[in-house]
Amino acid sequence: MQSENILKMEGICKTFPGVKALDMVDFALRKGEIHALMGENGAGKSTLIKVITGVYEKDAGQIVLDGNPIDLRSPQEAQNSGIGTVYQEITLCPNLTVAENMFIGRGRNPFVQWKQMNEKASQLLDSLGIPASPTQELTSCSLAIQQMIAIARAVDMDCKILILDEPTSSLDEDEVNKLFELMGELKDRGVGIIFITHFLEQVYEITDRITVLRNGKLVGEYETSSLSQIELVSKMMGKALDDVTKIKKHEPKKSATNVPVFEAKALSSDAGVRPFDFTIQKGEVNGFAGLLGSGRSESARAIFAADKVTGGEIRMNGKKVKIKAPIEAMKRGIGYLPEDRKGDGIIADLSVRDNIILAFQVMKGFFRPISRKQAEEFADEYVKTLKIKTPTINTPIKSLSGGNQQKVILARWLLTHPMYLILDEPTRGIDVGTKVEIQKLVIKLAGEGMSLTFISSEIDEMLRTCSRLIIMKDREIVGELNGTDLTENDVMHVIAQGGE
Amino acid sequence: MKTMTPFNIWKNISGSKLFFSFAALVSIFLFDLIFIPNFFAIQLRDGNLYGNVIDIMRSASTVCILAIGMTLVIATGGVDLSVGAVMAISASVAALMMNPYVMAKTLSAETQRLINDPTFTFAPFGSVIIAALVVAVICGLWNGILVAYFNIPAMVATLILMISGRGIAQLITNGIRIQIFYEPFSYIANLWLIIPLPIYIVAFMLVLTWFLTRKTAMGMFIESVGANSRSSFYSGLDEKFIKLLVYAFCGFCAGVAGLIASSNIKTSDANNIGLLLELDAILAVVIGGNMMSGGRFTLLGSVIGALVMQATKISMYNLGVPANAVMAIQGAVVLFVILFYSKQVREF
Numbered sequence: 001m002q003s004e005n006i007l008k009m010e011g012i013c014k015t016f017p018g019v020k021a022l023d024m025v026d027f028a029l030r031k032g033e034i035h036a037l038m039g040e041n042g043a044g045k046s047t048l049i050k051v052i053t054g055v056y057e058k059d060a061g062q063i064v065l066d067g068n069p070i071d072l073r074s075p076q077e078a079q080n081s082g083i084g085t086v087y088q089e090i091t092l093c094p095n096l097t098v099a100e101n102m103f104i105g106r107g108r109n110p111f112v113q114w115k116q117m118n119e120k121a122s123q124l125l126d127s128l129g130i131p132a133s134p135t136q137e138l139t140s141c142s143l144a145i146q147q148m149i150a151i152a153r154a155v156d157m158d159c160k161i162l163i164l165d166e167p168t169s170s171l172d173e174d175e176v177n178k179l180f181e182l183m184g185e186l187k188d189r190g191v192g193i194i195f196i197t198h199f200l201e202q203v204y205e206i207t208d209r210i211t212v213l214r215n216g217k218l219v220g221e222y223e224t225s226s227l228s229q230i231e232l233v234s235k236m237m238g239k240a241l242d243d244v245t246k247i248k249k250h251e252p253k254k255s256a257t258n259v260p261v262f263e264a265k266a267l268s269s270d271a272g273v274r275p276f277d278f279t280i281q282k283g284e285v286n287g288f289a290g291l292l293g294s295g296r297s298e299s300a301r302a303i304f305a306a307d308k309v310t311g312g313e314i315r316m317n318g319k320k321v322k323i324k325a326p327i328e329a330m331k332r333g334i335g336y337l338p339e340d341r342k343g344d345g346i347i348a349d350l351s352v353r354d355n356i357i358l359a360f361q362v363m364k365g366f367f368r369p370i371s372r373k374q375a376e377e378f379a380d381e382y383v384k385t386l387k388i389k390t391p392t393i394n395t396p397i398k399s400l401s402g403g404n405q406q407k408v409i410l411a412r413w414l415l416t417h418p419m420y421l422i423l424d425e426p427t428r429g430i431d432v433g434t435k436v437e438i439q440k441l442v443i444k445l446a447g448e449g450m451s452l453t454f455i456s457s458e459i460d461e462m463l464r465t466c467s468r469l470i471i472m473k474d475r476e477i478v479g480e481l482n483g484t485d486l487t488e489n490d491v492m493h494v495i496a497q498g499g500e
Numbered sequence: 501m502k503t504m505t506p507f508n509i510w511k512n513i514s515g516s517k518l519f520f521s522f523a524a525l526v527s528i529f530l531f532d533l534i535f536i537p538n539f540f541a542i543q544l545r546d547g548n549l550y551g552n553v554i555d556i557m558r559s560a561s562t563v564c565i566l567a568i569g570m571t572l573v574i575a576t577g578g579v580d581l582s583v584g585a586v587m588a589i590s591a592s593v594a595a596l597m598m599n600p601y602v603m604a605k606t607l608s609a610e611t612q613r614l615i616n617d618p619t620f621t622f623a624p625f626g627s628v629i630i631a632a633l634v635v636a637v638i639c640g641l642w643n644g645i646l647v648a649y650f651n652i653p654a655m656v657a658t659l660i661l662m663i664s665g666r667g668i669a670q671l672i673t674n675g676i677r678i679q680i681f682y683e684p685f686s687y688i689a690n691l692w693l694i695i696p697l698p699i700y701i702v703a704f705m706l707v708l709t710w711f712l713t714r715k716t717a718m719g720m721f722i723e724s725v726g727a728n729s730r731s732s733f734y735s736g737l738d739e740k741f742i743k744l745l746v747y748a749f750c751g752f753c754a755g756v757a758g759l760i761a762s763s764n765i766k767t768s769d770a771n772n773i774g775l776l777l778e779l780d781a782i783l784a785v786v787i788g789g790n791m792m793s794g795g796r797f798t799l800l801g802s803v804i805g806a807l808v809m810q811a812t813k814i815s816m817y818n819l820g821v822p823a824n825a826v827m828a829i830q831g832a833v834v835l836f837v838i839l840f841y842s843k844q845v846r847e848f
Contacts, residue, residue, distance in 0.1 A: 306733075306734060326733065326734060326735075329736075343728075343731070345731055346728070346731060347727045347728045348728060349723070349796055350723060350796070354724070358724060358732075358737075359735040359736055361720065361721075362721070362737050365717075366718045366721055369716050369717040370717070412735065
C-alpha cells in the first residue's frame with residue numbers, strides 16, 4: 001500500500017426482505033485515487049453506495065473513515081463527515097442560480113449574504129475551471145456544467161470522498177473529457193473518488209483501481225492496469241474465462257433467398273443509438289447482447305418506434321414501410337415487451353383480463369370493443385397456456401408475482417398475433433422456473449414461424465434461445481455471432497474487444 | 501369454490517367501489533327519517549311529484565352532470581378546474597343568442613315588445629342549445645390541448661380558463677346580466693314531467709356516458725392511461741388524444757350544466773353561474789370512490805357523491821340549521837366519508 005486508505009469497509013452485510021443485497025463486502029478507497037465500482041444490475045453497487053452515504057443502515061460490518069470508525073445514520077451525517085455524492089439524475093434546483101445551488105441548505109445563518117455567497121462561488125468555479133457564472137440560472141447551463149456544479153458543491157463541503165454515480169451517462173464526448181479533467185484535478189487534491197459507470201472505455205481511461213461486485217458479493221479488487229477488459233467483463237458476468245482467446249468461426253449464414261420479415265437500414269432514433277442495420281428472417285430468434293447501456297434496448301425501441309425515429313429505412317417482407325408510432329408498428333405485426341415491467345409494462349390497477357386484451361383492443365380501436373365474454377375467453381386461454389397463476393382473471397395485475405405479471409404482458413402481445421416480437425429483458429427479476437418456461441415458449445413460437453428478438457443481460461439464456469447474436473457496445477453494433485454452439489467466451493470477447 | 505359465509509358477503513359488499521358513497525347516502529336518509537318528520541313526504545300536484553327527495557335530485561343535477569365529466573378527467577389523472585367558468589360561458593352564449601338586443605343602446609318600441617314576449621327568441625331554440633354546447637366543447641378542447649399536447653399540469657392549465665373564463669363570459673354579454681324571457685328555455689330546469697326535467701337530463705347523461713365508456717373500449721383506455729400512461733403508450737395507445745377527448749367531453753358536460761343553471765334563474769349571470777361548482781364536482785367524484793391519481797372509475801359513484809352533498813344540505817335546511825353552519829356540516833360529512841377510503845382508517 002503506497003497510499004493510505006481514506007475509507008475502509010469490512011464485512012458489510014445488508015439484507016432486504018427476501019434478498020441478501022450485500023454479503024460480507026469489503027471495499028477500500030485510497031486518498032487521491034479514482035476507484036471504479038463495477039457490476040451488472042443487481043450486483044449491489046447502489047446498495048453499497050447507499051450504505052456509505054447513510055441512506056441505508058448496514059446490518060453488519062465496519063466502516064472506517066480517515067482512521068475513525070463511523071456509523072452513519074443519514075445522508076446529512078455522511079455529508080458532514082465529508083462524503084459527497086453526485087447522482088446520475090442531477091438533484092439540484094433548476095430554477096435557482098448557480099451560487100444558490102452551491103450553498104443552499106448549508107450553514108445556520110437564516111439570512112443570505114448574497115454578495116459574499118456569489119464571490120465565494122465565483123472563486124470556487126474559477127479554481128476548478130468550471131465555465132459558469134454564479135448568478136446565472138442553473139437551467140441555462142449544460143448538463144455537464146450542472147454535473148460539475150454538483151461536484152463543486154460537494155468539494156466545497158470539504159469532502160474527502162466523492163461518489164459519482166453514472167455521471168457520464170447523459171454527457172457527450174467533449175463534456176465527458178471536461179468532467180474527467182475536473183476529476184483529475186480533485187484527485188491531485190487528495191480526494192478519493194468512487195466512480196460508477198457502465199462505459200468500460202471510461203473505466204480504463206480514468207480509474208486507478210476497480211472493485212467488482214456480483215450478486216451482492218465481492219468478486220475482487222484489481223489494479224486497472226493489470227485487468228484486461230475481457231477479464232473485467234467475465235468477472236462482472238460471473239463466468240470464468242478459459243484461456244482460449246480465438247473467436248470461434250462464424251457459422252455460414254442462412255440462404256439469403258428468403259425475404260426477411262423485418263429489415264432496417266441505418267435506423268436511428270433520438271435516444272442516441274448510432275444508425276444500425278438489422279434483419280430478421282421468418283422463424284428466427286436473434287438477440288441483442290451487450291452490457292447495460294450498450295444500446296440494446298434503444299435499438300429495440302427504435303424498431304418499435306417507441307423513441308422518435310430520426311432516420312433510416314424499414315422494409316417488412318420486402319415492402320418499404322414507414323413506422324412512426326407504436327400503433328403503426330403493431331399494425332404491421334411488430335410487438336414489443338418493454339424492459340421495465342413495472343413502469344412500462346403492467347397497468348397495475350387494471351385486471352389481468354384488461355391487461356391481456358389491451359394491445360389487441362387498441363389495434364381494433366375503441367369503437368369495436370371486445371365483448372366481455374370474448375375477453376374472458378381470451379384471458380382464460382392465455383392463463384391456461386402460459387400457466388399464469390392468478391386467483392381470477394379479474395384480479396388486479398399488481399397482486400400477482402413478477403413472473404406471472406410478465407406472463408400476462410407476454411399474453412398481451414401474443415394475442416395481437418405478431419409476426420415479429422421483441423422481448424426486452426423478459427426474464428429479469430423472475431424466478432428460475434418461469435425463466436425456463438419463457439425460454440421454452442420463445443423457441444416454440446419460433447418453431448411456429450414467429451420471428452423474435454430476445455434481449456437479456458444473461459448471456460447463457462440468450463445462447464440457449466438465439467441462433468444469432470448481435471453484439472452491442474457503447475450504443476453501436478460491434479459484432480455478430482452465428483451458430484448453434486456459441487459459448488459465453490465468444491460473446492465476452494466480442495464485447496470486450498469489439499469496436500476497436 | 502368460495503363459500504358464501506356472511507363474512508365473505510360483507511367483504512364483497514364493502515369491497516365494492518360504490519359501498520361507501522351509497523352507505524353515506526343511506527345514513528343521511530336514515531338520519532332524516534328519524535329526526536325530520538315528514539322528510540320523505542311526497543305530494544302529488546297536477547300529476548307531478550314534489551318533495552324533499554325530488555328537490556335534492558333537482559338541485560343536485562348541475563353538480564351531477566359536472567361530476568360525470570369530471571370523473572373521466574380525474575380517471576386520466578387530471579383535473580378540470582374550469583367547469584364552473586365554462587358553465588357561465590355556455591349560459592352567456594345561450595342568453596345572447598336568444599336576446600341580443602340588450603346590447604343595443606336604444607330600442608324601438610317593437611323590439612322592446614319582442615324582448616318581453618315569452619314566445620320570442622332571436623335564434624331558433626335548437627341552434628341556441630347547439631351553439632352553447634359547441635362553445636363549451638371548444639373550451640374543453642382548449643384545456644385538453646394544454647394538458648395533453650403542451651404537457652402543462654392539469655391543475656395549472658385548467659386554472660387559466662377557470663380565471664379567464666368568467667371574464668370571457670362577461671365579454672360575451674358585455675357585462676350585462678341578460679334576462680331570458682323566452683319561455684321554452686326556462687323549461688330546461690323548471691318543467692315537471694312527473695319529476696323535473698333536470699333529473700331526466702342527469703339520467704340521460706349518465707346512461708350516455710356509461711354507454712360511451714363501457715359499451716366501447718374507451719373506458720378501459722381511459723383507465724389504462726390514468727393508471728399508467730407509459731405502459732399505455734407501449735401498448736399502442738395515443739394517450740394524448742384520449743386526454744384531449746376526455747377534456748372536451750368534460751367541457752360538454754359543463755355546457756349542459758350551464759344551460760340548466762341559467763334556465764333555473766332565467767338569466768345569464770356571468771359572475772355567479774357555476775361559481776365554485778368545480779370544487780363540488782371534484783368532491784362528488786372523490787366521495788364516489790374515485791382516486792384523484794387516476795385509474796379505475798365509477799360514474800354512478802360520482803353521481804351518488806353529488807347526491808350525498810345535496811342531501812346533507814337540504815336535510816340541514818329542513819332542520820333549520822343556518823346556511824353558514826350548513827357548509828361546515830357538509831364539510832364534516834365529506835371528511836367522514838373520505839376518511840373511510842383511507843386504508844389506515846379502515847384497518848384501524
